[in-house]
Amino acid sequence: MRKELVIAKKEIKGILLSKSSLLFAGYAIFFSFIAALGIKKSPNAINTAVFCIPVVMGVFFAYTSTGKIFLREKRDRIIETLLCAPVSLRKIWFGKVLGAAVPSYVVSVLSAVLIVLISGFFLKFVIFPSQILLLHMLVTTPLFIFASVGLIGLLYLLAGMKEVGAAGIIIFMGIFGALFGSLSLTGEGYRISLSAELALFVASLVLTVLTGYLTRYLSRERIVTTIG
Numbered sequence: 001m002r003k004e005l006v007i008a009k010k011e012i013k014g015i016l017l018s019k020s021s022l023l024f025a026g027y028a029i030f031f032s033f034i035a036a037l038g039i040k041k042s043p044n045a046i047n048t049a050v051f052c053i054p055v056v057m058g059v060f061f062a063y064t065s066t067g068k069i070f071l072r073e074k075r076d077r078i079i080e081t082l083l084c085a086p087v088s089l090r091k092i093w094f095g096k097v098l099g100a101a102v103p104s105y106v107v108s109v110l111s112a113v114l115i116v117l118i119s120g121f122f123l124k125f126v127i128f129p130s131q132i133l134l135l136h137m138l139v140t141t142p143l144f145i146f147a148s149v150g151l152i153g154l155l156y157l158l159a160g161m162k163e164v165g166a167a168g169i170i171i172f173m174g175i176f177g178a179l180f181g182s183l184s185l186t187g188e189g190y191r192i193s194l195s196a197e198l199a200l201f202v203a204s205l206v207l208t209v210l211t212g213y214l215t216r217y218l219s220r221e222r223i224v225t226t227i228g
Contacts, residue, residue, distance in 0.1 A: 004095040011099025032114035058108030070156035147207035
């Protein structure tokens with residue numbers, strides 16, 4: 001686990017020092033402000049806002065961060081050096097996924113906190129989201145973000161340089177399909193309930209298990225053939 005943490009710390013440091021992190025901090029503030037305006041008109045909307053916006057922001061940040069981590073290293077051929085290191089591919093993959101998932105989860109939490117604080121400023125009092133959202137932010141959201149990063153990162157490792165862009169968009173759309181599709185299957189739309197939360201949790205768990213299974217196809221030979 002020590003090697004994975006070393007890799008993760010390196011990736012986290014690189015992400016935090018990048019300009020995109022500042023840009024996404026601005027996005028988080030902007031969308032939280034827009035959500036707070038809606039909550040000002042309809043205070044009951046805070047649960048839906050905290051349920052949807054933070055996880056969307058986290059996954060979107062994860063998508064861009066994962067692309068920079070995996071795609072850049074293949075393009076600049078840095079991955080060839082990593083493949084020669086005495087570390088298994090699964091450990092390299094896990095370390096990089098963890099390095100992208102942690103900042104993405106921070107963006108998600110930041111969005112949730114800003115929504116509550118800004119809406120409280122507009123309403124002159126703070127409305128705390130329902131207890132279900134505590135489970136949502138502490139368990140389901142980080143699991144869903146980790147699964148998303150892992151699946152996208154795995155794709156970038158296995159796909160060729162020409163195919164990876166289009167394939168990444170397809171996976172990205174599939175992840176959001178899993179996010180909102182799992183909610184629609186409850187028959188309750190986007191009304192926050194325990195069944196809606198469980199549906200998203202199950203979707204996150206399925207993505208995590210699927211990604212873990214697909215890592216068995218990682219091989220140094222396969223990755224080398226995709227570097228162009």
